[in-house]
Amino acid sequence: MAKVALKTKDFVSNQDVRWCPGCGDYSILKNVQRVMPELGVPRENVVFVSGIGCSSRFPLYMNTFGFHTIHGRAPAFATGMKAARPELSVWVVTGDGDGLSIGGNHLLHVLRRNLDLQILLFNNRVYGLTKGQYSPTSRPGMHSKSTPQGSIDYPVDPIAFALGAGATFVARTIDVDANHLQTILKRASAHPGTALIEILQNCPVYNDNEWGEVQDRKTRSDSALVLENGEPLVFGAKGGKRGIRIKDGVPSVVALADDDDPQARGVATHNEHPHSPSYAFALASLQRPDFPLPIGVFRAVERPTYESMVEQQIADAKAKNESAANIETLLHSGDTWTVEV
Amino acid sequence: MSTKKSVEEIERVAIRFAGDSGDGMQLTGTKFSEATALAGNDLSTFPDFPAEIRAPAGSLAGVSGFQVHFAAEDIRTPADYPDVLFAMNPAALRTNVEDLRPGGMLIINTDAFSTQNIERAGYTEDPIEPLRDRYRVVDIPLTALNRAALSELKLSTRETDRCKNFFALGLMYWLYNRPMEPTERWLRTKFTGGVLEANLRVLKAGHAFGETCELFPVSFVVPRAKIQPGVYRNITGNTALSWGIVAAGVQMQRPIFLGAYPITPASEVLHELARYRHFGIRTFQAEDEIAAVAAAIGASFAGHLGICTTSGPGFILKQEAIGLAVMTELPVVIVNIQRAGPSTGMPTKTEQADLLAALYGRNSDSPLPVLAPATPGDCFHVMIEAFAMAVKYMTPVVVLSDGYIANSSEPWLIPDVAALPRNKVELHSDPENFEPYQRDPITLARPWAVPGTKGVEHRLTGLESAAQSGNVSYLPENHQKMVSLRAAKVAGIANELPPVEVNGGDGELLVVGWGGTWGAITEAVNRARSEGLPVSSIQLRHLNPFPPNLGEVLARFRRVLVCELNTGQLWRMLRAEYLTPAELLSKVEGQPFRISEIRERIEQLLNKGDA
Numbered sequence: 001m002a003k004v005a006l007k008t009k010d011f012v013s014n015q016d017v018r019w020c021p022g023c024g025d026y027s028i029l030k031n032v033q034r035v036m037p038e039l040g041v042p043r044e045n046v047v048f049v050s051g052i053g054c055s056s057r058f059p060l061y062m063n064t065f066g067f068h069t070i071h072g073r074a075p076a077f078a079t080g081m082k083a084a085r086p087e088l089s090v091w092v093v094t095g096d097g098d099g100l101s102i103g104g105n106h107l108l109h110v111l112r113r114n115l116d117l118q119i120l121l122f123n124n125r126v127y128g129l130t131k132g133q134y135s136p137t138s139r140p141g142m143h144s145k146s147t148p149q150g151s152i153d154y155p156v157d158p159i160a161f162a163l164g165a166g167a168t169f170v171a172r173t174i175d176v177d178a179n180h181l182q183t184i185l186k187r188a189s190a191h192p193g194t195a196l197i198e199i200l201q202n203c204p205v206y207n208d209n210e211w212g213e214v215q216d217r218k219t220r221s222d223s224a225l226v227l228e229n230g231e232p233l234v235f236g237a238k239g240g241k242r243g244i245r246i247k248d249g250v251p252s253v254v255a256l257a258d259d260d261d262p263q264a265r266g267v268a269t270h271n272e273h274p275h276s277p278s279y280a281f282a283l284a285s286l287q288r289p290d291f292p293l294p295i296g297v298f299r300a301v302e303r304p305t306y307e308s309m310v311e312q313q314i315a316d317a318k319a320k321n322e323s324a325a326n327i328e329t330l331l332h333s334g335d336t337w338t339v340e341v
Numbered sequence: 342m343s344t345k346k347s348v349e350e351i352e353r354v355a356i357r358f359a360g361d362s363g364d365g366m367q368l369t370g371t372k373f374s375e376a377t378a379l380a381g382n383d384l385s386t387f388p389d390f391p392a393e394i395r396a397p398a399g400s401l402a403g404v405s406g407f408q409v410h411f412a413a414e415d416i417r418t419p420a421d422y423p424d425v426l427f428a429m430n431p432a433a434l435r436t437n438v439e440d441l442r443p444g445g446m447l448i449i450n451t452d453a454f455s456t457q458n459i460e461r462a463g464y465t466e467d468p469i470e471p472l473r474d475r476y477r478v479v480d481i482p483l484t485a486l487n488r489a490a491l492s493e494l495k496l497s498t499r500e501t502d503r504c505k506n507f508f509a510l511g512l513m514y515w516l517y518n519r520p521m522e523p524t525e526r527w528l529r530t531k532f533t534g535g536v537l538e539a540n541l542r543v544l545k546a547g548h549a550f551g552e553t554c555e556l557f558p559v560s561f562v563v564p565r566a567k568i569q570p571g572v573y574r575n576i577t578g579n580t581a582l583s584w585g586i587v588a589a590g591v592q593m594q595r596p597i598f599l600g601a602y603p604i605t606p607a608s609e610v611l612h613e614l615a616r617y618r619h620f621g622i623r624t625f626q627a628e629d630e631i632a633a634v635a636a637a638i639g640a641s642f643a644g645h646l647g648i649c650t651t652s653g654p655g656f657i658l659k660q661e662a663i664g665l666a667v668m669t670e671l672p673v674v675i676v677n678i679q680r681a682g683p684s685t686g687m688p689t690k691t692e693q694a695d696l697l698a699a700l701y702g703r704n705s706d707s708p709l710p711v712l713a714p715a716t717p718g719d720c721f722h723v724m725i726e727a728f729a730m731a732v733k734y735m736t737p738v739v740v741l742s743d744g745y746i747a748n749s750s751e752p753w754l755i756p757d758v759a760a761l762p763r764n765k766v767e768l769h770s771d772p773e774n775f776e777p778y779q780r781d782p783i784t785l786a787r788p789w790a791v792p793g794t795k796g797v798e799h800r801l802t803g804l805e806s807a808a809q810s811g812n813v814s815y816l817p818e819n820h821q822k823m824v825s826l827r828a829a830k831v832a833g834i835a836n837e838l839p840p841v842e843v844n845g846g847d848g849e850l851l852v853v854g855w856g857g858t859w860g861a862i863t864e865a866v867n868r869a870r871s872e873g874l875p876v877s878s879i880q881l882r883h884l885n886p887f888p889p890n891l892g893e894v895l896a897r898f899r900r901v902l903v904c905e906l907n908t909g910q911l912w913r914m915l916r917a918e919y920l921t922p923a924e925l926l927s928k929v930e931g932q933p934f935r936i937s938e939i940r941e942r943i944e945q946l947l948n949k950g951d952a
């Protein structure tokens with residue numbers, strides 16, 4: 001694809017950005033606007049689609065085509081767009097409530113269909129726009145306006161959900177980590193199929209510091225496991241290195257000396273492409289505080305996209321039957337009879 | 342067709358085939374109708390399905406009926422009461438015999454009248470004997486005759502018995518002098534081997550039985566109807582609707598995108614359009630009703646002609662998304678093939694009770710145009726009109742068909758393709774001073790500017806948007822302005838609508854209907870007029886906005902009678918809008934109107950008026 005000489009500011013819309021001060025969404029917006037010129041997609045071919053929620057205001061701030069739709073249904077709107085116009089670069093922006101609660105059904109189906117979309121799921125583990133109720137990703141016991149005695153809902157994990165739905169690209173990144181976020185955005189854009197990115201996002205107003213230990217560079221090395229394809233699952237700073245072993249799908253932590261060869265110690269090596277998703281599921285089960293939280297690409301595999309198969313069926317049907325593609329032939333197909341004057 | 346017996350000429354006849362769901366009555370009726378159409382008669386059919394899930398064999402709930410009315414003259418309904426009833430079993434007899442015209446012909450498969458079946462149908466004794474006084478009963482041991490005809494073939498009893506509807510069909514072809522060739526041709530495309538051979542054999546055997554047995558002294562012929570010259574075909578409402586969608590795409594030179602979720606009685610449209618990929622049509626079977634409409638709107642955003650087809654419960658699920666299309670002013674067509682409700686209701690039965698839901702069923706003031714086709718064939722034309730309106734005015738459009746016209750068929754004069762409206766779509770591509778909510782001064786439509794067009798990048802939102810720029814706005818005066826603009830845009834469509842035509846033209850009483858009740862109303866009014874009663878009728882195709890002359894037409898008549906298959910939805914609208922003291926004929930039985938029901942009410946009102 002030919003490079004288009006666009007700059008970050010070309011992707012900044014004329015609308016005032018209205019998120020609370022300190023909201024993680026600002027950083028995500030800035031990084032998306034930064035990455036856009038590097039993707040080589042003409043701006044007029046880019047569409048941002050969202051549902052309802054704080055995150056869903058996102059398209060309004062992008063100087064591309066944008067559609068801020070209704071609660072939870074953005075994947076379905078995006079499906080129509082992409083199936084109609086495969087050449088468009090369609091991005092879905094959603095949140096933990098929009099994407100996994102009211103829109104859980106659509107997220108499931110868009111992932112299994114594997115349209116070539118990028119889905120950015122901002123996970124702040126709380127409802128922000130409606131002012132502070134627990135969300136489907138909130139920790140059990142969370143005290144919120146609607147759960148004064150603590151939440152009794154068992155949470156859903158976006159990564160495990162996506163893997164279960166048959167997603168072909170599943171990644172997790174952090175709102176304030178510009179480099180990592182940009183790298184993942186570029187990879188998602190390059191992936192031919194639905195790419196789901198969970199972005200750990202801070203809501204300073206209703207759920208401050210939910211992801212503090214992985215956002216903070218000082219604590220990150222102990223609390224996050226950075227996934228690199230072909231590299232061992234190792235985390236921790238010098239002097240406190242540890243690795244992840246996975247036996248029969250069950251992960252465990254093993255302490256490592258600084259000069260240990262992790263592989264020799266049975267530490268698993270990251271592989272984004274295995275045929276079965278069970279390894280990625282094992283990674284998805286790594287949760288704080290017992291394990292470090294994996295950051296990076298959990299799984300990246302290829303499967304034909306929905307829209308490419310639609311186009312193929314149309315091409316096949318046309319090749320076989322194009323001459324019949326006129327109304328006259330259609331209306332006169334089957335039995336007809338003539339009434340004479 | 343030559344026959345040794347004498348042939349009697351009749352003007353019209355209505356036949357009802359009734360049997361168990363497994364007896365193939367719908368197929369029998371459909372094939373008989375096709376042959377009848379090819380014989381040059383005008384016709385109208387009414388398939389009456391039981392619930393979708395097959396009830397136990399022989400039960401009352403499992404009875405499936407298909408009525409076909411054909412004539413040497415113009416007809417508009419499947420007839421109130423059949424002249425002939427073909428009852429395949431006691432349950433079919435029990436649920437249908439009361440409809441049979443007194444003195445009518447009752448053909449019975451006596452083999453199915455075992456004690457067990459008779460009891461299963463709820464009879465305590467043999468029901469046939471007492472009927473002999475009232476009807477011309479013809480006893481036929483259909484099962485045995487059918488088995489005898491197939492004795493040489495190596496088929497299981499089950500396979501053999503499954504053919505007996507074609508024995509019945511062959512017999513009826515003889516009785517009414519219909520050509521058998523179209524059915525034979527159809528069988529050859531559908532089946533091969535033993536099954537083909539068996540069906541061909543019993544069809545012929547049934548025909549020969551009519552010819553040779555002594556039960557039928559004469560056969561009948563209904564001469565060709567004197568109808569408008571041209572090329573005809575048989576068509577059901579759902580097929581015509583599907584083809585109207587295809588035609589709209591071709592005529593407007595934009596691709597069609599159908600989002601749909603399976604639902605009775607709308608699924609056939611999804612099935613039909615899925616076969617037209619060679620027209621570039623994209624069909625998307627969504628995960629639910631909401632996703633179906635959302636995908637259609639998404640496709641419209643991207644420049645395709647988005648459409649979804651559904652029925653009542655699905656329509657309600659779509660309402661929030663339709664509201665978004667109202668707010669963002671995107672062209673999309675939503676077809677609601679209405680069925681009896683509320684809730685799941687009676688999916689296979691007809692009703693017209695979603696009119697107010699279409700008009701007022703979304704949150705807040707959310708106006709959109711509503712159209713309703715009058716006949717199966719009209720479903721074709723209404724779709725072309727709906728898409729043109731959606732694009733010209735940048736609005737969602739609702740089309741209200743119903744289960745009756747969706748499934749019934751009529752001979753359809755195939756339209757002259759060259760004369761169909763063209764309506765080529767011009768997308769907005771000029772970036773100069775572009776604003777997403779700039780408006781055409783006449784239609785008040787905003788531009789359709791789609792992704793891929795340089796310089797017109799913009800954002801749409803369900804939040805209230807500022808006039809012109811489309812940026813989010815909570816300003817009080819802006820909201821007032823936008824609500825009024827959306828209303829004025831839809832109301833303004835009235836300026837281009839043709840005036841409503843009055844059937845008849847003058848009189849005391851005006852009968853008002855909408856959508857699929859056209860046949861029964863027109864027939865009732867025309868018969869009353871021919872006997873000198875001062876009555877006329879109108880059939881509304883445009884339910885929002887109303888045609889510009891409607892108020893004037895209503896005012897011309899001393900009395901107004903609204904006939905509809907609900908408890909008074911249009912009736913309420915007309916009273917509210919025009920302050921007309923209209924009366925109501927309401928019916929909610931899951932069945933279309935009978936001509937006689939309307940006729941009686943007409944007479945009653947006119948007598949009252951005279952007194």
Ligand code: SF4
Pocket residue numbers: 018019020022023024025054055124128129202203204205206
């Ligand atoms: S409520 Fe939370 S998530 Fe929403 S804008 Fe404010 S800080 Fe961001």
